[in-house]
Amino acid sequence: MTVDPIAETVATLMPRAKTELAELVRFQSVADPAVAPRSECEAAANWVAGALRGEGFQDVALLDTPDGSQSVYGLLPGPEGAPTVLLYAHYDVQPTLDEAAWVSPPFELTERGGRWYGRGAADCKGGFIMHLLALRALKAGGGIPVSVKVIVEGSEEQGTGGLERYAEAHPELLRADAIVIGDTGNFRVGLPTVTATLRGMTMVRVRIDTLEGNLHSGQFGGAAPDALAALIRVLDSLRAADGSTVIDGLGAEASWDGLQYPVEDFRKDAKVLDGVGLLGSGTVADRLWARPAVTVIGIDCSPVAGATPSVPASARAQISLRVPPGHDASEATKLLFTHLEKHTPWNARVSLEQVGQGQPFRADVNSPAYTSMADAMRIAYPGEEMQSAGMGGSIPLCNTLAALYPEAEILLIGLSEPEAQIHAVNESVSPQELERLSVAEAHFLVNYARSKQA
Template sequence: MPSVPLSETVASLIPRARAELAELVAYASVADERVFPRSECEKAAAWVADALRQEGFQDVALLDTPDGTQSVYGLLPGPAGAPTVLLYAHYDVQPPLDEAAWLSPPFELTERDGRWYGRGAADCKGGLLMHLTALRALREHGGAPVTVKVIVEGSEEQGTGGLERYAEAHPDLLTADAIVIGDAGNFRVGMPTVTSSLRGMVLMEVRVATLEGNLHSGQFGGAAPDALGALIQMLASLRDATGATTIDGIDASGEWSGLAYPEDDFRRDAKVLDGVELVGGGTLSDRLWARPSVTVLGIDAPPVVGATPSVQATAGALVSLRVPPGFDAGRTAEALSAHLKAAAPWGARVETTQRGSGQPFRADTGSPAYSAMADAMREAYGEELAIAGQGGSIPLCNTLATLYPEAEILLIGLSEPEAQIHAVNESVSPEELERLSLAEALFLTHYAASKSA
């Protein structure tokens, strides 16, 4: 075993992590063939499989999941009688959105102002490199003291449930004593944080039809029912005057009792324009982590450029609804569908189609694994561990909690606010990658010791 501290070993591995992250970011692994070719995801999955084999993982496999994507699995045996820890990340990414708004190419890792920019750099290809760096550091210090399973998903961003369905059909595959989900983030850079709750998600497509075809707005406007106008009224009914979500049958009065999110910090993190008010009521933490939140993700309507003077016969939208722990995604979807149909004016014909969903999640923060992580974070950061919620969804969490009720689930990761995940110019902090890789290595060591005590 080397005489250098574990922290120095981790630091020495960061240049390799950067080079490999650049390779992985170069794959435009958006799990939507309408946007990017499937071959990009397949190349990314093959890269992950090769990386696991190079680290000595056994039983490395590309798992064909029911939604048509691939997840990557590997097993690294530990000492006899050691606990098993499952490490999770995903290699699929969000589309780059407006590529012209990126200051550097989205699929080319670029260093700028002390951060590494590229789609997936933080969410969640960087999470995979965090896992690999922690394991490599431990290997130079005698090896991982636990049995390690790694699962890297290929469709997390799409919410299509491929890995959840695969895990349910193969319940022995991902069994573990503790599960580290590397797809969350610190409350801010340098503040070690675990995420204790996730909001669930429903994706609902709504279609409105009022006419057999478009009509001249001068000849028929004023009496002909406008499908786009109907859709706008329906979408407006999802919020009250303050902007708070108001959907019939869905309680929006939850309160958060943990970490507070100061409004000034939120305005800065979210880059809210001067003079623009925040929406909703209650504390920021209530709104983000304890209450439902509706967002209109897209609208099918004629663009401004090239629009004609027409009454629209049809229109559509994709609506996202996030719900906190305590809600059921299935019943929430039914309530959203019923609300939209009831809100349709003029007898407009409405069809709703659920496009994705994920159940909310709440962790047990009093478990031994959380104590081990608190010790590890304290050593890596020199700060006490904070516990926060997260407004996003990781559908697999609830599936794992259901399949393995005795497993301890922790959520950490690189998606702190400055990372701007899902937006243009996504980036990762190399300092966070280094400290979290060290924290994960220390966690595996402390957790193994706690289970053998």
């Protein structure tokens, strides 16, 4: 059997990769000052900048973006006339949610059952380590055959658009022939997958006010308008009886004709409790990748602990709406606003605030860069062919880059396969996937350089 020198080199680099990922995971880099201090994000950004400088990158800079976050940029020039490839990841992470539900500390990389656990291990600090591994393997084998730009974002999880607006104001900075977004994942462990579509998103806060202040429920309950009850009615209006998303005027009947997601596999991946039904109709792939999906991600009202027998005067919720390709996120937001206002009962006062938005994205999987990636994945995953799938998540930067650089080929790969449980408690990364995808990315860079010379 032929030995792949790139794969051999990556294998020797894995202990260093684990150490570095542990250092990066240690930063509590949630880009929300209400959750974590800004200093944590700044420290993570400086760590990333130091790693780039250590690899010989030039022009390494911390970019102050309009949303108050920092993105990290670096350039590694390649041979004269070589194409330029932009590698993307983000160092900001989701909040930990219920920290007590984590089996091991969320910001301490912990090996367990053959996986590495920690917030951001897969999404997307591991993606940055993947890029480093690929570049190091090529340097050890004689050199990197392309010019490389790296951009590591600091507020992707917030959807506040800082890097998008910075890129629009500095259009030459991220210009490249090909762009590898290291923030998606294989359909499952061991099955090499590129992501063909991303749903866009809009994030909205809705507040209901009915009274000047809380009232004794015994004295006024039954006639006094209950703000929490009104909010519950509003939120319930966003779903049909089968759980399908319902927003007046927003189509939700599209179907997915690519790789399918068997129901039992999904139930296992999503850890659905026995006997609990799934939401919606159509195939699982239809529901995840082709149709809008609304989720109530938080509610503010009187907590159960310390609750008093009173009628709530105010209640607030945050709603995430995922928007599939074929829809405009701005129009979907308008429809959501109109729906919420229309379905608010009892003439309660409703106020709405948009706090984030990103457009859906569809990649051209027939471009030459995808051929280079398919060949690379055959080497990294012997016996497997590259698959194309959708992803229900959003990466707002993709559409910005596609608009700025219409000739650039955009590929989406990454470490967020279902077992990674990104955005949930006990997020983890498969070190085997980190190793194999790093090998695939290194071979892609070689293949892509050759394809541009042909």
